[in-house]
Amino acid sequence: xxxxxxxxxxxxxxxxxxxxxxxxxxxxxxxxxxxxxxxxxxxxxxxxxxxxxxxxxxxxxxxxxxxxxxxxxxxxxxxxxxxxxx
Numbered sequence: 001x002x003x004x005x006x007x008x009x010x011x012x013x014x015x016x017x018x019x020x021x022x023x024x025x026x027x028x029x030x031x032x033x034x035x036x037x038x039x040x041x042x043x044x045x046x047x048x049x050x051x052x053x054x055x056x057x058x059x060x061x062x063x064x065x066x067x068x069x070x071x072x073x074x075x076x077x078x079x080x081x082x083x084x085x086x
Contacts, residue, residue, distance in 0.1 A: 023056075
């Protein structure tokens with residue numbers, strides 16, 4: 001806690017990384033499944049996606065994604081898996 005929610009979204013087990021440093025690399029990417037995300041009467045991605053990649057001991061161990069341009073819209077529920085699955 002409080003970040004175990006993000007691990008559950010990505011479908012990865014966070015237990016092996018307890019007590020280790022997890023670096024989070026943030027990217028803005030194109031050609032992602034959430035590029036054309038739309039919801040809730042007008043909210044939509046601006047053709048790009050934030051990708052957060054979790055790295056432990058120089059190995060990618062998980063990540064999440066979020067539609068670019070809607071971060072201030074007050075969405076409840078938060079992030080998607082790295083590949084855009086809900």
